[in-house]
Amino acid sequence: MTPTVLGTCPTCGSRVPVQQHVQPVQQPAPLPTYPVAPPPAAPARPARPARGLPVPSVPALLLGLGALCLLVAAVAFLAVAWSALGVGGRTAVLVGLTGATAALGAVLAGRGLRVAGESLSVVSLGLLVLDLVGAAGAGWLGEASGAGLACVVGVVVALASLAWLRTRLGAPQLVAPLGLGLAAVAAVELTAHPHVVATTATLLMAALVALGVVAGARLLPWAAGSGAALCWGWLALGGLVDAASYPTLAGLWAEGHALPLLTAALLLAAVAVLWRPALAGTTSILTLVAVLPALDEGGTSFGAAALAAVLGWALLGLATRSGGATVVRVPLAASAVASTCVLVVLVAEALDRLLLVAAPGTAGAAVRLPATTALAHPALAAASALALVVAYVAGTGRPVPPAAWVAAGVLGATTTAALLPVPLAVVVAVLAAAGLVGIGLVGIGSRPVAGVLLLAAVLVALPSQVLTLGALVALVGGCWLVRDRTEAAAVLPAALGASVWTALAVADVDPAVRGVPVLLALAALALLRPRPELEAVAAVTGTLAAALAVTEPTSLAVHLTVGGALVTVHALLVAQRRVVAWAGGLLLAAATWVRLAELGVSQPEAYTLPSALALLLVGVATLRRDPAAPTGPALTPGLLLATVPTLLWVLALDPVSLRAALLGLACLAMVLGGTALRWSAPVAVGWVVGLLLVVRELAPYAAATPQWILIGAAGTALTVVGVTWERRLGELRRAQAYVGRLR
Incomplete structure (x- = not known):
């Protein structure tokens, strides 16, 4: 309970209770807190760059160098100590070294030391090669030498490499296809049947691929597959050369020169069982074999055969809706290339006939093309051009714009006409008419093609002026339309x-x-x-x-x-x-x-003053229209044209003459007149030209009295004007300062 506090009343002096107020205790204001920065972190140490070789590469280098040293030592042994050993010693050394390295390599590979196993496997295979070479040198292999020895070495090394498959080492998997390839190359010289050898090598390489897949080898399928591709290419290229050398029906079929190509196609068909795109190679080769006999019958037969191949494959692609499939697209492209070659040859021949019919402008309107025999029938040009468009549609499955059909048709028709002994006007008319029609057809994108056709018509018509005029009129009309x-x-x-x-x-x-x-x-x-x-x-x-x-x-x-x-x-x-x-x-x-x-006038003023006067009149008119316009751009061209040519004449040829005096008076007039009108251009031009003229007059041979009198008078006038200008400028500044002090 709070006690009652009595106080004295200020009016009557009696004691009265006083209300007590309890003041709350003031808490001290909290001190301001400031964020404390964390202590600076210790700078991170930059990673030290790795020095030296990576750890896994060290044994590889050491073992590789060791394997090389072992092989070199083996070669040196054969070269030096072979003749000193007997048959038994030789056999024991060779077999012992080879067997020891092979066994040691297999053991190390089985214990996980693959780098050591790889090195020793290479050493053992190398020693095996040396064993075979030494055995051949000792006569143990009979008459084997040269190609025969190489064939034996390749086969034996390939078989020995396959013995390492269970170790899963990589080096033997690479050596096996190499050994088989060496044997194949050597067998060509032994058998003189390269196509048979190439076929056999391809099959053996394919067998190695299958063996590698079954054995779970990683490198053998790829290495043997690459070898099979090389051997097949060898077979196909050799077959193509053989077939092209005997392109007749009898040579290809009766004499069997088409057999290598057919074998290559059959091998690709076998591969197509696993990889379907390979079937495209088969169809392409068969198409080539079918077209080749026409090559020996002349350009017309070959062009017709190529055209038939293009249309056949294109129609097949359109009919089966598989134009984009590789099996159709590849032979279609190959046929199109052959047909394009025929078209290019015909177009080149047509251009030669058109451009060399006569010199430009020397022939009449009725000039005709020469009656020479073309390489192929002219009708093939039009047919091939249109067939190529069809091939594009069938191969890509996309339609082409109408302009492409127009361009192909016109190119083919023009080429066909140019290969015939027709009047040149026919070709020009075809090109010009096609160009105008193409420009008139709106919305099909043919206008760029039409422009090219009109320009081609002009070029073709150059031998005759009349035909050139007609082609140019057509070009003008076409350009005017667009x-x-x-x-x-x-x-x-x-x-x-x-x-x-x-x-x-x-x-x-x-x-x-x-x-x-x-x-x-x-x-x-x-x-x-x-x-x-x-x-x-x-x-x-x-x-x-x-x-x-x-x-x-x-x-x-x-x-x-x-x-x-x-x-x-x-x-x-x-x-x-x-x-x-x-x-x-x-x-x-x-x-x-x-x-x-031409009239013989040689004074510069006759050429410059009329133009200078015209320029000055234009400049003065500009200043009258716009009084605030600067005088430099308006008057300087005319003033320079009026004074500089005369100044150059005076400085170079005639420093003491009436021309010099008149030029000096003109400069004085420009300075005085420009000062009076407050135009900077006359003052600047007159001052510069007059200065150059006065300096030139200081030459010793220009001391004639009238000139000095003129110069003195001009100097006096300029001095007076300058002093007056400066005095007035000073008065203007003082007046401005006086007005500025007024309050």
Whole structure:
């Protein structure tokens, strides 16, 4: 219970209870805590790079070196000590060393020391080879030597290697196919029947593969399989050479030269039992054997046979819906390659006939192709081209765009026509008509092909100017139909210029005046279709036409005038091409210069002042339209053109002359006038040109009084102007400072 506290009343002085307030105990504010950084971790030690050799490789190196030393020692023993031993000693040493190394290797391999077992197995097999060589040298193997000895060594080493299969060592598994291959190569020389040997070696290698699979060996199936593939390739290549050497029906079948290829096909068919894609090789070889007899009958027979093979396999693929299967696709591709070779030969022959029928522009419109015999029948070109498209569809299972059919048909038809003694106009008409039709067919993707056909028509028609004109007109029409495309817009000016030039050539117009109509036609085209690529090609074409037409200075001046006028008109009529007006002005000025040079005028001012005056008028007009525009870009070109050529003439040829005096007065006028108008360009140009002129006048031979008087007067005037300018500039600065101090 809390006791009552009495206090004195401030009014009456009596004792009254006072309410007691208990103040809570103030807890001290907690001290601020700051995060304590953990102690820095000790830097991790960088891993020390491994030095030296990996541990597992050390015994391999040591044992490999030991095996090599043992074999070298064995060879040295045979070379040095063989003749000193008797028959018994020789036999004991050879058999003992070979048996000891083989037994030791087998024991070590059985105890898990595979590296040692591998090394000793190689040593034992090497010693076995030396045993056989020594036995042959001692006469124990009868007459075996050379190829016979190699065959014996290969067979024995292969059999000895197979004895190591139960140890699962890798080296003997690799040596067995090598020994069998050595025996096969040696057997060719012994039997003179390479195809029989290759077949036998292939079968034996296949047997090794089966043995390795049954025994659970890891390397033997792969090594023997590689050997079987090499032996089969040997058989197939040799059979192909043999069959191609005797491609007739009698040579292939009656004389048996097709037997190696048929054997190779049969072996692949056997492999197809386990690996089905191998059946494609069988079908390909059988197709080749069927087509080869036609090769001896001439190009027509071979082309027809290849065409039949392509169509046969293509139809089989389409009928069975297995065009993408390897068994159909591989022989189809091989047949297509043969048919393509025939087509390429026919196309090359057709091009030779078309391009060499006559020199460009020398033949008439009725020129005919020569009546020469083609390598194969011309009809094979069209048939082969279409068959190749069919083969693509059958082999890939995907449809081709209509443009591919159009291109194949036109290529075949054109080649066929070119191989016949027909008028050249027929070929040109076929190409041009196909190109125009291809451009007109919208939506099938034939326009790029059509463009190529039109260009080909122009090239083919070059021997005749009339035919060339017709092809060019077709090209112009085709480009105009698709003029919105960039490539068509780029080709159209060149085609139009060439067609106008060719038309004038057909009309027998003088070449010196052909350039102007070409320029007019190109200018009209550029106005109708003002596109950058079209205008650029038109400029190049016009320049080329003018260069071909110019024969004298007057003709050059005419073409420059026409070109400058057309460029200027184009710049005025096309708002986006205002900048090319400068090029037009330069062309017109160049035309004036050429004409003045032809008239014998040699003073530079006659060439420069008219153009400079035109430039200055344009610059002044620009400054009047825009008073805030800088004077440098507007006036500097005209001022430089008006003064620099004369300055160069004065500096090089005539420093003390009326021309120099007039140039000095002009510089003085530019400086004073520019100062008065507050234009920087006249002041800068007049100052620089006048400075160079005054420096040139300091030469000893230029001490004439009038020149010095002029220079002195100019210097005085410039000094006065400079002082006045500086004084006014100072007054302006003081006035600015006074205004700045006002409050």
